[in-house]
Each structure stands twice: as structure tokens, then as C-alpha cells.
Amino acid sequence: METASKMGQVTTSLTPAKKIDWIERLFHGLFFISAMVGVISVITIGWFVFYEGLPAFKEAGLLNFIFGREWLPPALYGISSMIVASLISTVGAVLIGVPIAIMTAVFLAEIAPKWMANIVRPAVELLAGIPSVVYGFFGLIVIVPAIEAVFDIPAGNTLLAGIIVLAIMILPTVITISETSIRALTPTYKAGALALGASHIYTIFNVLLPAAKSGIYTGIALGIARAIGETMAIIMVMGNAPAMPGSLLEPARSLTANIAMEMAYATGIHASSLYSTGIVLLAFIILLNAGLLYLNRQRGHA
Amino acid sequence: MNKLEVNNLNLFYGENHALKDISLPIPAKQVTALIGPSGCGKSTLLRTLNRMNDLVEGVKIEGDVMFEGENIYADIDVKQLRMRVGMVFQKPNPFPMSIYDNVAFGLKAQGEKDKELISEVVEESLRSAALWDEVKERLHTPAMGLSGGQQQRLCIARAIAMKPEVILMDEPTSALDPIATHKIEELMDELRKKFTIVIVTHSMNQAKRISDKTAFFWMGELVEHADTDTLFQHPVDSRTQGYVSGEFG
Ligand SMILES: Nc1ncnc2c1ncn2[C@@H]1O[C@H](COP(=O)(O)OP(=O)(O)O)[C@@H](O)[C@H]1O
Ligand SMILES: [Mg+2]
Numbered sequence: 001m002e003t004a005s006k007m008g009q010v011t012t013s014l015t016p017a018k019k020i021d022w023i024e025r026l027f028h029g030l031f032f033i034s035a036m037v038g039v040i041s042v043i044t045i046g047w048f049v050f051y052e053g054l055p056a057f058k059e060a061g062l063l064n065f066i067f068g069r070e071w072l073p074p075a076l077y078g079i080s081s082m083i084v085a086s087l088i089s090t091v092g093a094v095l096i097g098v099p100i101a102i103m104t105a106v107f108l109a110e111i112a113p114k115w116m117a118n119i120v121r122p123a124v125e126l127l128a129g130i131p132s133v134v135y136g137f138f139g140l141i142v143i144v145p146a147i148e149a150v151f152d153i154p155a156g157n158t159l160l161a162g163i164i165v166l167a168i169m170i171l172p173t174v175i176t177i178s179e180t181s182i183r184a185l186t187p188t189y190k191a192g193a194l195a196l197g198a199s200h201i202y203t204i205f206n207v208l209l210p211a212a213k214s215g216i217y218t219g220i221a222l223g224i225a226r227a228i229g230e231t232m233a234i235i236m237v238m239g240n241a242p243a244m245p246g247s248l249l250e251p252a253r254s255l256t257a258n259i260a261m262e263m264a265y266a267t268g269i270h271a272s273s274l275y276s277t278g279i280v281l282l283a284f285i286i287l288l289n290a291g292l293l294y295l296n297r298q299r300g301h302a
Numbered sequence: 303m304n305k306l307e308v309n310n311l312n313l314f315y316g317e318n319h320a321l322k323d324i325s326l327p328i329p330a331k332q333v334t335a336l337i338g339p340s341g342c343g344k345s346t347l348l349r350t351l352n353r354m355n356d357l358v359e360g361v362k363i364e365g366d367v368m369f370e371g372e373n374i375y376a377d378i379d380v381k382q383l384r385m386r387v388g389m390v391f392q393k394p395n396p397f398p399m400s401i402y403d404n405v406a407f408g409l410k411a412q413g414e415k416d417k418e419l420i421s422e423v424v425e426e427s428l429r430s431a432a433l434w435d436e437v438k439e440r441l442h443t444p445a446m447g448l449s450g451g452q453q454q455r456l457c458i459a460r461a462i463a464m465k466p467e468v469i470l471m472d473e474p475t476s477a478l479d480p481i482a483t484h485k486i487e488e489l490m491d492e493l494r495k496k497f498t499i500v501i502v503t504h505s506m507n508q509a510k511r512i513s514d515k516t517a518f519f520w521m522g523e524l525v526e527h528a529d530t531d532t533l534f535q536h537p538v539d540s541r542t543q544g545y546v547s548g549e550f551g
């Protein structure tokens with residue numbers, strides 16, 4: 001003000017607002033449209049999968065479809081064996097992969113000397129970038145023959161092979177997110193625990209990991225989503241027989257494999273039933289996300 | 303009788319010579335205050351007393367610290383040392399768990415399983431930290447829900463639960479408001495009867511109010527140390543004079 005009046009300028013202060021600030025509007029619009037791309041995609045995917053899948057539900061009956069054990073299109077549409085295959089392969093992969101991943105994350109964040117972490121971390125990140133078809137190769141060349149040898153069975157393309165390949169595939173996601181959330185903790189937690197005479201290991205298990213819980217859950221959920229949605233590698237190593245597996249050493253067909261393998265030639269209700277398979281798959285993913293939200297909300301209240 | 307004795311201690315953070323030939327006796331059951339301008343090495347010295355500097359990469363320590371006549375930089379079990387020499391940090395740092403679990407943490411870390419004993423210690427420690435009446439109804443709620451001053455008293459309770467002989471405090475009230483600060487100072491008047499206390503403070507008034515001995519640091523050197531009254535009324539070194547009269551720092 002002072003300088004302005006000294007310089008003899010008009011002192012009527014601020015200029016009136018422009019009628020419409022077009023730049024502002026343009027960018028708001030741009031941000032809004034970007035945000036809508038994701039939402040619209042989800043809605044469109046959901047809509048089409050349901051639209052295409054409903055006829056098969058009607059034809060076979062929802063319960064028969066989900067609980068039926070026989071998959072013999074066009075006569076019988078029961079996908080319980082595939083639900084079981086998807087669930088078991090995913091749960092198995094989580095049971096094997098998650099502990100390894102969390103221990104690796106702890107190793108990287110807390111134990112490894114810098115130079116070693118700088119070797120292990122890029123290796124893990126590389127694992128994340130490998131296409132699933134290459135994991136499939138790896139499964140075929142290494143895991144499947146190993147299972148044949150160890151269990152003395154003629155065909156190693158089994159549920160177990162799927163579990164092992166998936167376990168490796170979810171490692172990078174769970175490791176990276178867990179390590180990041182352990183590193184993000186305030187160092188005062190660790191200092192506080194050690195200052196009480198707690199050992200480093202006790203501190204890791206009783207302070208750091210619980211404190212990093214919500215990040216670790218997120219990593220696990222993304223790992224599960226990857227496992228349950230994995231298609232290519234599973235088709236290559238799991239044998240794909242559309243029958244209820246009697247043990248881990250029998251072949252099985254996952255929900256994803258069912259869709260991918262028959263889509264090319266299916267028509268009519270058969271094609272629709274593959275979309276229905278997709279609906280079931282989506283339902284699992286939604287349940288998973290809801291479960292994660294619930295866990296993290298619990299934590300917020302704890 | 304000196305509880306702790308720092309003898310010709312030098313500490314380097316890489317090239318940075320952070321503590322220069324420090325020798326300081328710390329008498330038992332008294333409050334020793336470490337004062338001096340920011341960056342002069344007070345926290346660093348405090349952390350040498352329970353070997354928390356071990357966590358800092360590239361730190362080098364020469365000289366020794368005697369605790370009850372034993373050199374803590376000899377080959378000793380650091381966990382035991384830290385149980386006997388507890389620490390309260392500058393910012394309250396309760397663990398993200400319940401009030402009860404915070405206080406029980408140290409005992410459980412030692413493998414204590416006896417639930418009744420743990421409960422007793424938890425209550426006793428919270429009472430000693432003048433926190434019991436405020437939290438007894440909500441022991442199993444998250445410690446993060448407490449106010450800053452309560453959190454700091456919880457951290458004191460957590461340290462007391464280990465039945466330490468020494469409690470190290472690094473500016474324990476610097477993150478607190480005046481009322482919470484007053485409560486902690488009152489509490490220290492009780493604690494001094496049972497524990498040897500070493501406290502870093504940037505407040506000369508706090509040092510005057512609560513300490514028996516005061517040591518003045520300046521750029522990594524221990525300039526002088528004496529009874530608190532003596533140091534503030536008849537400082538010998540000109541730097542101490544300047545600092546306690548508020549000329550700089
Ligand atoms: N963890 C650390 N790593 C490297 N240098 C440090 C570290 N902590 C403190 N220093 C350095 O040591 C000196 C003393 O710091 P500090 O003991 O924190 O001083 P004060 O507590 O008196 O403010 C400062 O020069 C500071 O930069
Ligand atoms: Mg300090």
C-alpha cells in the first residue's frame with residue numbers, strides 16, 4: 001500500500017474477479033474426467049459381466065451353478081470344483097508366500113547391511129516385473145518335474161504346482177509394501193523398545209510388525225488379488241482338469257483358467273456361463289477388499 | 303558414591319568430534335542436569351550412558367563409562383544395562399498399543415509370564431508416575447489417546463516398571479505445555495528419592511528448579527560442572543557466565 005501510494009498509483013486495491021476463470025474451470029474439468037475414467041471402467045466391466053452372465057445363472061440356477069460339481073457344457077454347469085481350486089491355490093500361496101515375504105521385508109528393513117539390501121531389493125523388484133507367462137515356463141521346467149520326482153507321480157501339473165508358482169508370484173508385492181511400511185515407522189518405536197532392554201528380535205515381532213500391520217495387510221490383500229486373478233501361469237502348471245481335486249497332487253482348474261480356456265469357442269449359454277464364472281471371481285475380489293477395509297478400520301479403532 | 307562415571311570420553315560421528323574428552327561423575331540418588339546450547343552434545347552424552355549410540359551407524363567411542371564400577375563399554379550384555387539404566391525421550395513415544403501393554407512391555411520382553419505380577423508392577427509403576435488415577439478406568443485403551451503430558455508420564459511409568467537404578471531423560475518436557483511440564487517436574491521430586499536421574503534440559507530455570515548438580519556443555523566440551531546453586535551463582539568459566547546470564551545460547 002505504502003509503496004503504491006508513494007509511487008502515485010491508484011490505491012483502489014484489488015481488481016474485481018473475472019466473470020469466469022476459464023483456466024481454473026478447464027483444469028477442474030480435466031481432473032474430474034480423469035477421476036471418472038476409473039469409476040466408469042469399473043461400472044462398465046461390472047455391467048457387462050453381469051449382463052452377459054445372468055442368462056447362465058438363470059438357465060442353471062444360481063445354487064446349481066455355484067455348488068454343482070460337474071462341468072459338462074452344454075448340459076451341466078457346475079463350478080464348485082473351480083471355486084475350490086481357486087481358493088485352495090490362493091490360500092496355499094498365501095500360507096507359503098506371506099511368511100517368506102514378511103521375513104524378507106524384515107530382513108531388508110531391519111537386518112541386512114546396506115550393501116546386501118541393495119542387492120536383494122532390486123532382485124525382488126525384478127521379480128515383480130516378470131510376465132506371468134514366464135513364471136509359467138519356470139513352473140513347467142522346474143516345479144512340475146520336481147513334484148513328479150519328489151512325489152513319484154506321472155504328471156506334476158497339479159494344484160501343488162499352482163500353489164508354489166503363485167506363492168513366488170505374490171512375493172514381490174507383499175515384500176515391497178511390507179518393507180515400505182516398516183521403514184515408514186517412526187524410529188522412536190524401536191529406540192523406545194531397545195531402551196527398555198528388549199532384544200532386537202522381540203522389538204521386531206512385538207512393536208515394529210504390529211505397528212506396520214495395516215500396510216502389511218494391504219500388501220497381503222494385493223498379493224491375494226494377484227493370486228486369485230492369475231491366469232496364464234496357472235493354466236500352464238495346474239493341469240486344468242475340470243473336476244474336484246481330491247488332493248494337492250491332482251490337477252485342477254481355476255476360475256480364471258476356465259474362462260480363458262473356453263472363451264475362444266464357447267457360444268450361447270456356454271459363453272454366458274463363462275461370464276458367470278467371472279461374476280463369481282469378482283465377488284471374491286469384492287469380499288477381499290471389504291475384508292481389508294474392515295481389518296484396517298478395526299485397527300483405526302484399536 | 304558415584305552411580306556413573308564418565309572418564310575421558312571422546313565420541314565421533316564419522317568425522318564430527320561430538321564429545322571431547324568428557325569426564326563427569328554422576329552421584330547416586332541425585333538429579334544431574336546437562337545444559338548448554340543446542341548441538342553441544344548433551345543428548346549424545348546422555349545416549350552414551352545406556353549405549354543407545356550403538357544404534358547410530360559410524361559412531362566411534364573412546365574412553366569409558368563406569369556404572370557401579372563396571373565399564374559399560376567392555377563386553378557386557380547391553381540389554382541388562384538398559385534395564386538398569388532407563389530412558390525417557392524428548393518426544394513422548396508410547397508404543398501403538400494399550401496403556402497397560404505399554405507399561406508391561408519391558409517385563410514381557412524379559413520373558414515374564416506371571417500375569418498377576420505384571421498387573422501389580424503395572425499399577426505400581428503408573429502410581430509412581432502419578433498417572434494411575436487418570437488411567438485406571440481405561441488401562442486397555444490405546445496409549446495414543448492420552449494427552450502429550452500423560453503420554454510422557456506413561457513413558458516414565460514404562461521405564462520405572464523395569465525397576466531401573468538410573469533414569470535418563472532427554473528434554474522430557476520440551477514437547478509439553480506449562481501445566482504438563484509442571485506435573486512432570488513435581489513427579490521428578492518424587493522420583494529423585496528412588497532413582498539417580500540425569501536430565502538434559504534447555505531450560506536453565508528447569509535445571510535450577512529440579513537438579514542437584516549441573517554440567518554445562520559447549521561445542522562438545524564439558525566446560526564446568528558443580529552443585530547447581532554454585533554453577534548458577536558463581537560460574538567459573540566466562541562461557542558459563544555468559545550462558546547462565548542469558549547472554550547467548
Ligand atoms: N545420530 C547422529 N548422527 C550424526 N551426528 C549426530 C547425531 N546425533 C547428533 N549428532 C551431531 O552431534 C552433535 C551434538 O548433537 P546432540 O548431542 O544432539 O546435541 P544437543 O542434544 O546438545 O542439542 C551435533 O553436531 C549433531 O549434529
Ligand atoms: Mg538434544
